[in-house]
Amino acid sequence: VEINFNHRKPTDVIALRLVDELKSVQIDTKKSQVTIGAGLPYQQMEHGEIARHLPALAQAARTVGSPQIRSAGSIGGNLGTCSPAGDALPVLSALDATVNLQSAEASRSVSVHDFMVGVKRNARLPGEIIVSTTLPIVSGWQGYAKVGVRNAMVISVASCCLVVNRANGTIAVALGAVGPTIIRCRETESWLASQMNLKTKATISANLLQEFGDRIANESKPIDDHRSTATYRRHAVSVLARRLLTRANSQ
Structure with a gap:
């Protein structure tokens, strides 16, 4: 997208989609990941x-x-x-x-929270490529929901x-599109627990x-832009979080 809009003009482009190793899936039930x-x-x-072990990702x-x-x-x-x-x-x-990242010299693994550092900014170093991501298999319930203009x-x-x-006995809630990067609602998580x-x-x-939804909304940091208003986004994440919590306790 950035190339199409002339935000970037790279001299060379490597087609990583042709690297089969980047399309691998490893399910380790012993490590639950x-x-x-x-x-x-x-x-x-x-x-x-993948959908069986990571239903929220499938959704x-x-x-x-x-x-x-x-x-x-x-x-x-x-x-x-x-x-x-x-x-x-x-x-x-x-x-x-x-x-998980790889360069010609070394490989390293970074928490996704440390990797996402701002609006369209990440912790990838020059010469590194993103090789894979490792997710835990959680015993419990997980779900994902979003809202858009259609x-x-x-x-x-x-x-x-x-x-x-x-x-x-823990809960994790993460919000998208209501801040400069993904927001983990850690205060609300601790409160609900x-x-x-x-x-x-x-x-x-x-x-x-209702209080759960209100707390979620308070942890969001939305802005007004051409897609929506900050007020609506706060309302939306409150509703989405309440719906997901209701499903978690009924399914």
Whole structure:
């Protein structure tokens, strides 16, 4: 996109989509983790083993663009661009994913929270490529939802990923398109864990659910732009988070 709009004029372009190793998938049940190649198309995340182990990622993958875009787009593209509206990024944040990088000299792994440093800015060093991302297999419930100006083929106006880890009784909530980068709602996560037992499904009172949504909205940092207003975005993430929490305790 930046090349098309003349924001960048590279002298050389390397077609990483032709590197088969970047499309690999490694599922390690002993370590309870999945490593996904940076070039694996979203289309291949919508169903099968990835969807079974990482349902929120599968849900996010299904919302990306059109079938043609999903056949070419990848997590590596989302991470490389680092737009706060990237569909996969809230999922990576909520699951505390690791980004794996490689250069001619060395390889390194970085927490996704340290990798995303600002609006379309990341921690990739010169000469490095994004090789893969590693995500944990969580025992519990996870979901993703977004809202845009239409139902499909749309960039997020607001998005949310919610992960409930039943094994350790914790919750993770990550928001997209409502800040300079993906926002983890850590204050709300800690507050909710103190209000209810997240190790089991439980009925959530209307008051608790409303306060949860209000706290989520307060942690967002949206702006007014050509796609939406800050006021609507705060409202949207509150609604999305409440819907996901309700589903987590009913499914």
